[in-house]
Amino acid sequence: MHELFEFLKSPLVIRILILIIWLVVILVVIVLLKRVLKSRIEDSSLRYKAQKGVEIIGYGLIIIMLLISFTLNDIGDYSIVIGLFTAGLAFTLQELILSITGSFYIFFVRVYKPGDRIEINGIKGDVIDINSIYTTIMEIGEWVSTDNYSGRIVKISNAFVFKGPIKNYSLDFPFVWDELNIFITFQSDLDVAKKLVIETAQNQLANYAKASKARWSAMVERYYIENAAIEPSIAIKVTDNWVALNLRYITDYKKRRATQNELFEEIEYKIRATKGKVVLASASLQLLKIPEVDVNLKNRMP
Template sequence: MIQLEEFVKGFEQLESKGLLLQFVQFLLWVFFIVLVTWLIRKGINRTIEDNTMRYRAKKATRFISYILIILLAIITFTGKVQYFTIAIGLISAGLAFALQEVILSVAGWIAIFSTNIYKPGDRIEINNVKGDVIDIGITKTTLMELGEWVNSDNYTGRIVQVSNAYVFKGTVHNYSTDFPFVWDEINLPIRYGSDIQLANSIIMDLAKSLLMDYASFAKNHWKKMVKKYLIENANVEPTLSLKLTDNWAEFNLRYVVDYKKRRITKDTLYKNILNAIDKTDGKVTLASATFDIVGAPTLKVDLGESK
């Protein structure tokens, strides 16, 4: 309590000239810190070739400069170093109460970089927003948004900022960190009476010719996943299953694909399968939800003049 009173009296005894001098000195030191930070960031751009490492080094440099400026302000305007711990305590208590969300966001920023939850370039979904990470700030993550009113995995054109605090508040879906592939599938209705074996061969042959490269890469990545996590080995090759419905025989093709090429891969599969089915001369026919009228009661129409 005595130290706090001395601390307040010390502020009251500061003369205007002394305060102005301290303020000028503070601005000069801030300019020096900013200049050194700028030079270090320029040096990082020239010396570090890896984009991820360069990005993280520049972010760390900027964060350290902020810390130095805050410490400089505390030491400069408290007057004496012996009051430093008291000032830190008072400021920390006030900030912790007023800036709870900001502190949680900064903690989220630390967690993102220390545990590699995601990094720039990853495709993630956080707080119900899906997009590609284009920047990770101290308090917010910036995404190039996907989906919404645009079908499939296409950009909407909107840039969305999400608080880093959501890494603690909810689920983070990462499409690309350890396993940059996703499972996708297409359903193909085949009309009853078609050559089911021929249809099966057409679909599997085309799937293998188009998707086996993905399967080979995915198999290597999955081996790393098995070593890193407690997870069983998975089949990453294309699989085809058949389901009989009331209207048609439905084939389900399930396959692994690059998470950024889902739409183009599905489009290529549909086109190639359709072309191959057209060449079967009717042995295989795609079904549709149209209805054939196979019988109707006899209708009598009286066209006589009404009385």
């Protein structure tokens, strides 16, 4: 017992105990401040940013205290023990440490932020929360078509930002290119069809084209990327069954499905208004009549 008390009185043990107490105090203050901010701030965006700011400051203070405790003071004969312990702890908690490091990387490098639509580790969805360990995503796709929510909430370790590509739909350019195929018969007036489709797209997507031009110009100046056509365009392909008009256009990354539906409805309405000049094609099957065969069987007696 005497040796135990002597050990507890040593400067190293006292320093470690003080460090632990301070760490607990900082963590408690972080939790309390987040609760106060949650109850006092009504604006959800401001409340979220304030809570994340408290977390970042708190974890920053913890890192600073650890550096001061173990680098600015002489730890005597226990340096080897603490070094081995720290190395073992780092190896055991490497995923956790990498996740925390990833959270700082996400915030400061702005890889993505809440509200962005991303695809990471094969999972696509909208970011709804980022904490010190996980990124929470409202999943889209999977068993539902196009860009609809599946209803599942997915938590992804922040460590994945160092392990693979991150596809961000809205980081610097919140627009995507999409395509719509219109199939018409060979007897249709191709010039009328082309004019009809391109004018409809230009009228429907004028706001997207105008808003995206400035953003794309900024992209060209910032990155090594060629200038791309923003206005809607058509490519024609002839198949065995029909003529395919491939319409390429730009739209908001969150309104791809709605835009495609509105375009097709308007184009289909205008095609019907041509009164037969342009006709939508569909797969057809031609049935041929089998020639009649007259079979005359005679009975033969043995």
